[in-house]
Every structure is written in structure tokens, then in C-alpha cells.
Amino acid sequence: MKRILLKRFPVLYRARVAQLRVMRRCRDLLPGTDFAEQRAMDAPFVLKRHQSLLRRRLGSSDPRLQENKVTNLRLAAARVDGICIRPGETFSFWRLIGRPTAGKGYIEGLLLSQGEVKTGVGGGLCQLANLLYWMALHTPLTVTERHHHSFDPFPDDRRTLPFGSGASVFYNYIDLRFHNPTDRTFQFRLWLTDRHLKGTVSCDREWPLCYHIEERNHRFLRQNGRNYRQNEIWRKRVDRGTGRVVGEERIIGNYAEVRYELPEGIVPEEVESVEVREVSAKLPGSGS
Known part of the structure; x- marks a missing residue:
């Protein structure tokens, strides 16, 4: 509901952005960083x-x-x-x-x-x-x-x-x-x-370490008549001296609506629901 109101009433959106900017400046003035x-x-x-x-x-x-x-x-x-x-x-x-x-x-x-x-x-x-x-x-x-x-x-x-x-x-x-x-x-x-x-x-x-980033579990999905894209980004830690992998971690989970025609040959998988983990929340605003 909040997103709908902010989009429908530009004055509310601008006021919310101004508020968030002031809050950020105030937090940055606090000691500790x-x-x-x-x-x-x-x-x-x-x-x-x-x-x-x-x-x-x-x-x-x-x-x-x-x-x-x-x-x-x-x-x-x-x-x-x-x-x-x-x-x-x-x-x-x-x-x-x-x-x-x-x-x-x-x-x-x-x-x-x-x-x-x-x-x-x-x-x-x-x-x-x-x-x-x-x-x-x-x-x-x-x-x-x-x-x-x-x-x-x-x-x-x-x-x-x-x-x-x-x-x-x-x-x-x-x-x-x-x-x-x-x-x-x-x-x-x-x-x-x-x-x-x-x-x-x-x-x-x-x-002493180097890092290798790789994509896993990439796929296109179709849910409720819309296309989506999903994947995971993993990072491996590698010892520079031996080349041995000393650890790995899942750092990003992505799930986003696709706003373009899928390339020829890509057939999205039909799903009813999708489990999404560790996708950061998007605050009200824009991204360049």
C-alpha cells in the first residue's frame, strides 16, 4: 500500500525521500563510524x-x-x-x-x-x-x-x-x-x-587469499503471467600459495521481474511460487 501511495502522489514521494535523506545525514553524524x-x-x-x-x-x-x-x-x-x-x-x-x-x-x-x-x-x-x-x-x-x-x-x-x-x-x-x-x-x-x-x-x-565469484542455479521463470529471473552468486576463498579452496559462501540471492522480451530459445519454467533467500530490501527511491 505504501508503494502505491508514493507512486500515485508525487508530493508524498518527494517528502519521503527528503525524510530519508535527513535521517541518513543524522545517522552519519553519530559517533562510531x-x-x-x-x-x-x-x-x-x-x-x-x-x-x-x-x-x-x-x-x-x-x-x-x-x-x-x-x-x-x-x-x-x-x-x-x-x-x-x-x-x-x-x-x-x-x-x-x-x-x-x-x-x-x-x-x-x-x-x-x-x-x-x-x-x-x-x-x-x-x-x-x-x-x-x-x-x-x-x-x-x-x-x-x-x-x-x-x-x-x-x-x-x-x-x-x-x-x-x-x-x-x-x-x-x-x-x-x-x-x-x-x-x-x-x-x-x-x-x-x-x-x-x-x-x-x-x-x-x-x-594471502584470492576470491573467485561464480553464478549458480540461474533460470528464467514464469509466474502469474509474468517472467522472472533467478540466480545465486557464490564466493570461493582460495589460498594464493597452494591454490586450495579454503571456504565458500553464498553472498547474493536474486529474484527480479524481467521487463523485456526473452531472447529466442529461452522458455521460462512455469512455477506457482518461488522461495527467495537473502535478497536485500529495496528502500523507496531510485537507482541510477
Whole structure:
């Protein structure tokens, strides 16, 4: 009922967003969390490198919005590039980037809002959040806050990561946060080329483990006349010296409505109900 009211009455939605933003700012003022702010070193031991295409075919969306997204990503990446997460510190996506406004140079881009694909200033920053989250999964950093999109808006187009392995962000209460529980310092580096958003995550000392991420139990389903997509994301911890797997964990469970025509040859499995575990709740708001 709350979601329906917020969608039907925009003034209520805006008031709720404003309330959540104030609540987030107030919580962040409380003692107990040391946020990462320093860029004082170049960590020499690279744990993970990754890149993502800047321009992909996203349904029937205006290609100009892809170019606008590149502008937004360039501005936001510069605010995060070089950040060091020292022992006991917490990385916060929005505390580093700040509110993406036109006055700061951000322009219209694609974002997901209230279950729909829309446009808005600063749209497209989820691609940066996706990259940071994927790299963080290859470190011992603890993910303390991560949100996911509530639906699958576009068919796969040169997708290299498993479905549902990204992160949704919306200033400032839908954040992406990592905590450093170790005695090492970690650092993110980010840059753009003509074709890619690129990044690395490094450590100031060699870390004894590496991490392998894999998708399991992926399937398309049909329930009550609608198509859905489901999978699980697992992480294996591997000893760098011996190559032996020393542990594994299920880190994400995804179940989302598909908002596009399924590719030819994919026949969804008809189901009456689906058991979904450990899917993070989506707070009222949007995701770029």
C-alpha cells in the first residue's frame, strides 16, 4: 500500500525521500563510524582489475543518454579515485561523491525510479557502483550496505558479470558501503578510456587469499503471467600459495521481474511460487 501511495502522489514521494535523506545525514553524524577520506598512498599489491563498457545497447533508450552517462561517470570517478580504506574505516559511495547536481556538471542520464526506467540528473552512476562492488567482492572488505535493482530492465548485451551482481545507488540513503575489518589498507583507482570504465583495488601488503565469484542455479521463470529471473552468486576463498579452496559462501540471492522480451530459445519454467533467500530490501527511491 505504501508503494502505491508514493507512486500515485508525487508530493508524498518527494517528502519521503527528503525524510530519508535527513535521517541518513543524522545517522552519519553519530559517533562510531570512521569514514574513508584519505588518498595518501599507492597500494602496490593489486587484488582485482575490472572494466565495463561505457556504451551498451539498452533496449530502445536514447543513445545520447549513454554519452551523458559518460560525463557523469567521469565526474563521479574522479571523486573516488585513489581513496584509501584504512583499518577500521568505512567506504561510502555518496559521502565521497556528494549529491550529483547540475551545478556540479552532472547531466541527464538513465535511472531506475519506482519500478520504471526514467531519466534524471546524474543518471548512470550505478555503473560505477557496480564496478566498485564487484572489485570489493575480491577483497576481505565487509559489505555493510548494498542494494539491488528490483527488476531486470534490459536484455544482456555483452554482459560479462553474472546477473544481479551489481549495486543500486540513489543519493544519499541508498548507498554502497564497505568496512575494513583487517590490519591492511586498501585502495581503489578509477579511470575512463574512450570505451571503458576501468578500476583496480589494491592492498598495501600482500593478502594471502584470492576470491573467485561464480553464478549458480540461474533460470528464467514464469509466474502469474509474468517472467522472472533467478540466480545465486557464490564466493570461493582460495589460498594464493597452494591454490586450495579454503571456504565458500553464498553472498547474493536474486529474484527480479524481467521487463523485456526473452531472447529466442529461452522458455521460462512455469512455477506457482518461488522461495527467495537473502535478497536485500529495496528502500523507496531510485537507482541510477
